[in-house]
Amino acid sequence: xxxxxxxxxxxxxxxxxxxxxxxxxxxxxxxxxxxxxxxxxxxxxxxxxxxxxxxxxxxxxxxxxxxxxxxxxxxxxxxxxxxxxxxxxxxxxxxxxxxxxxxxxxxxxxxxxxxxxxxxxxxxxxxxxxxxxxxxxxxxxxxxxxxxxxxxxxxxxxxxxxxxxxxxxxxxxxxxxxxxxxxxxxxxxxxxxxxxxxxxxxxxxxxxxxxxxxxxxxxxxxxxxxxxxxxxxxxxxxxxxxxxxxxxxxxxxxxxxxxxxxxxxxxxxxxxxxxxxxxxxxxxxxxxxxxxxxxxxxxxxxxxxxxxxxxxxxxxxxxxxxxxxxxxxxxxxxxxxxxxxxxxxxxxxxxxxxxxxxxxxxxxxxxxxxxxxxxxxxxxxx
Amino acid sequence: xxxxxxxxxxxxxxxxxxxxxxxxxxxxxxxxxxxxxxxxxxxxxxxxxxxxxxxxxxxxxxxxxxxxxxxxxxxxxxxxxxxxxxxxxxxxxxxxxxxxxxxxxxxxxxxxxxxxxxxxxxxxxxxxxxxxxxxxxxxxxxxxxxxxxxxxxxxxxxxxxxxxxxxxxxxxxxxxxxxxxxxxxxxxxxxxxxxxxxxxxxxxxxxxxxxxxxxxxxxxxxxxxxxxxxxxxxxxxxxxxxxxxxxxxxxxxxxxxxxxxxxxxxxxxxxxxxxxxxxxxxxxxxxxxxxxxxxxxxxxxxxxxxxxxxxxxxxxxxxxxxxxxxxxxxxxxxxxxxxxxxxxxxxxxxxxxxxxxxxxxxxxxxxxxxxxxxxxxxxxxx
Numbered sequence: 080x081x082x083x084x085x086x087x088x089x090x091x092x093x094x095x096x097x098x099x100x101x102x103x104x105x106x107x108x109x110x111x112x113x114x115x116x117x118x119x120x121x122x123x124x125x126x127x128x129x130x131x132x133x134x135x136x137x138x139x140x141x142x143x144x145x146x147x148x149x150x151x152x153x154x155x156x157x158x159x160x161x162x163x164x165x166x167x168x169x170x171x172x173x174x175x176x177x178x179x180x181x182x183x184x185x186x187x188x189x190x191x192x193x194x195x196x197x198x199x200x201x202x203x204x205x206x207x208x209x210x211x212x213x214x215x216x217x218x219x220x221x222x223x224x225x226x227x228x229x230x231x232x233x234x235x236x237x238x239x240x241x242x243x244x245x246x247x248x249x250x251x252x253x254x255x256x257x258x259x260x261x262x263x264x265x266x267x268x269x270x271x272x273x274x275x276x277x278x279x280x281x282x283x284x285x286x287x288x289x290x291x292x293x294x295x296x297x298x299x300x301x302x303x304x305x306x307x308x309x310x311x312x313x314x315x316x317x318x319x320x321x322x323x324x325x326x327x328x329x330x331x332x333x334x335x336x337x338x339x340x341x342x343x344x345x346x347x348x349x350x351x352x353x354x355x356x357x358x359x360x361x362x363x364x365x366x367x368x369x370x371x372x373x374x375x376x377x378x379x380x381x382x383x384x385x386x387x388x389x390x391x392x393x394x395x396x397x398x399x400x401x402x403x404x405x406x407x408x409x410x411x412x413x414x415x416x417x418x419x420x421x422x423x424x425x426x427x428x429x430x431x432x433x434x435x436x437x438x439x440x441x442x443x444x445x446x447x448x449x450x451x452x453x454x455x456x457x458x459x460x461x
Numbered sequence: 462x463x464x465x466x467x468x469x470x471x472x473x474x475x476x477x478x479x480x481x482x483x484x485x486x487x488x489x490x491x492x493x494x495x496x497x498x499x500x501x502x503x504x505x506x507x508x509x510x511x512x513x514x515x516x517x518x519x520x521x522x523x524x525x526x527x528x529x530x531x532x533x534x535x536x537x538x539x540x541x542x543x544x545x546x547x548x549x550x551x552x553x554x555x556x557x558x559x560x561x562x563x564x565x566x567x568x569x570x571x572x573x574x575x576x577x578x579x580x581x582x583x584x585x586x587x588x589x590x591x592x593x594x595x596x597x598x599x600x601x602x603x604x605x606x607x608x609x610x611x612x613x614x615x616x617x618x619x620x621x622x623x624x625x626x627x628x629x630x631x632x633x634x635x636x637x638x639x640x641x642x643x644x645x646x647x648x649x650x651x652x653x654x655x656x657x658x659x660x661x662x663x664x665x666x667x668x669x670x671x672x673x674x675x676x677x678x679x680x681x682x683x684x685x686x687x688x689x690x691x692x693x694x695x696x697x698x699x700x701x702x703x704x705x706x707x708x709x710x711x712x713x714x715x716x717x718x719x720x721x722x723x724x725x726x727x728x729x730x731x732x733x734x735x736x737x738x739x740x741x742x743x744x745x746x747x748x749x750x751x752x753x754x755x756x757x758x759x760x761x762x763x764x765x766x767x768x769x770x771x772x773x774x775x776x777x778x779x780x781x782x783x784x785x786x787x788x789x790x791x792x793x794x795x796x797x798x799x800x801x802x803x804x805x806x807x808x809x810x811x812x813x814x815x816x817x818x819x820x821x822x823x824x825x826x827x828x829x830x831x832x833x834x835x836x837x838x839x840x841x842x843x
Binding site: 163 | 506783
């Protein structure tokens with residue numbers, strides 16, 4: 080099986096890489112790549128036309144949420160998740176392991192898999208290493224993820240080690256099972272393994288070595304961006320990045336914050352996902368090149384400037400802060416969509432600029448200053 | 462002042478007319494015309510790009526809502542309502558008279574105008590015949606409406622007569638004041654008068670004669686579509702339509718239901734507005750050529766057909782009932798926007814078909830059958 084990721088450039092002064100990730104239909108996706116999250120087959124507040132216009136050709140969905148609603152049978156009857164949702168781009172699905180963290184009270188870990196009591200109607204589900212792969216094949220995605228155990232924080236080393244070992248057992252099982260499952264497919268999905276190990280570098284090293292050695296098409300780091308302090312995040316991301324196999328796509332799951340994305344890119348990660356740009360938008364938070372701000376702030380009443388004077392997105396070309404704030408104060412649904420459009424444009428633009436810097440070998444000089452700006456909370460002198 | 466409406470055709474077997482309404486910038490709007498309602502400067506769940514793509518070049522906004530939020534000062538500073546909102550089409554504003562009905566408990570009628578206690582912060586406002594005209598000039602709209610008193614139901618003849626007389630006094634005052642107010646403007650907005658008189662034909666006749674004789678650019682019928690029985694509505698619309706001046710645009714305010722629109726067109730009305738297509742969409746109600754239906758209905762789970770198999774809108778070309786119902790059950794905001802897009806497309810398409818029927822002189826034969834279909838509630842045999 081040919082590699083689904085190829086490198087296009089290596090930055091001069093950092094571990095940052097630019098490359099191409101190839102989807103099932105041959106579409107080449109530029110990396111570093113941010114994946115917007117369309118949890119249960121919908122990117123909140125947007126339609127697919129919006130997503131395409133923003134320049135995204137690829138989204139992440141959650142197997143768990145889709146299995147619960149509308150259910151695999153309905154999606155299969157429609158001809159897979161792309162036919163069901165009408166999304167013409169590519170899809171990566173998370174396997175359900177993240178829900179060990181996000182829905183902890185509803186999940187129990189067993190040696191043979193995860194048992195869920197769902198958050199909708201209290202139905203009971205059993206996700207095994209084999210069944211989650213089969214589910215993702217039924218969905219018809221481009222990139223599937225192994226079932227893992229994402230340990231929430233705080234966690235003792237004993238617990239993190241136990242979760243990691245379970246993740247490893249399942250990874251071995253899934254790596255062995257996969258060729259058989261996709262044997263009959265002309266153009267099979269790609270399967271990514273997931274590294275765990277919490278905030279412990281020894282465990283992370285062990286996990287990278289094991290998962291990296293199982294021949295997956297890509298290697299993901301899970302169990303970060305789950306609420307740890309930024310220093311901890313940086314310590315672990317900087318530790319794991321360079322250890323990961325150089326020739327394969329490196330995915331830091333659940334990231335996240337724009338400044339953190341630049342940090343992770345500098346340490347060799349290629350792929351990301353997070354609900355953050357859309358969720359923040361729904362709460363009135365706006366990203367801009369000068370810093371982030373809360374649009375409800377009285378400072379923005381009557382402010383006729385666009386959200387980000389340097390931005391060329393539809394929203395910034397059409398509307399003022401004053402008008403968007405007016406919609407927000409009115410609780411008109413459309414504010415959430417317009418801010419989501421802006422924030423997602425901002426993310427794509429940011430990662431596009433990062434990629435161009437890597438291609439020209441100037442990323443290491445560029446990103447630290449951007450990091451400071453992205454972290455700034457406005458108004459300062461605005 | 463040249464007439465802002467010209468007739469293009471008269472149906473053979475009914476009073477239906479087709480024509481052109483000319484906006485301030487010279488844009489010609491085809492009539493019969495349905496005006497989507499962008500209450501406080503926003504068409505709920507949509508952005509302007511959506512509205513334009515649906516084929517609408519004209520919307521209605523509410524003076525009262527805009528005066529309360531964000532306030533005339535902010536809109537004036539931005540350069541008028543079109544600059545403030547970014548809407549590139551034309552605008553008609555209701556004057557505030559409708560709020561006598563919709564916000565009855567917050568309004569008191571005085572001989573010199575309406576006093577409001579607003580629904581947001583309890584601020585106090587005084588709308589006089591002169592001040593509402595001035596407000597609409599400040600907003601910079603294409604079509605302004607006179608201040609009137611829209612009588613709620615039920616109402617005694619004595620009360621309806623008193624409200625009508627007040628409406629007439631203000632109409633005379635506004636007709637006299639208007640030339641002076643717009644004297645300096647190269648391309649002034651158009652001013653429409655409003656007929657009242659409740660469900661009493663004698664009063665309606667008196668009101669049509671008085672308002673029709675004051676030289677307004679258009680004549681509107683208010684105080685219908687406020688909750689009366691359909692038979693009452695039909696009796697009054699059929700009575701008023703033919704009495705209105707033939708050479709001017711005839712506006713039936715607050716309508717409404719698709720079947721009722723066809724009825725009103727058959728009786729000589731040209732212009733309409735209502736929140737209904739958008740509001741119904743937000744509650745999961747869908748219009749189709751076969752009838753209307755509630756998408757939540759279990760019948761539509763797994764239904765891979767488009768909302769309306771005969772419809773060519775973006776939503777019907779892209780999504781199935783099953784997927785849209787999935788979004789609705791998930792309470793994803795986007796369902797409201799997608800159903801609003803479909804319903805507003807349906808209204809525009811319906812009025813476009815009505816216009817073509819009038820142009821070919823076949824409206825009278827066409828509309829009664831459509832009326833029956835529009836009124837049907839699905840699933841019947843679906």
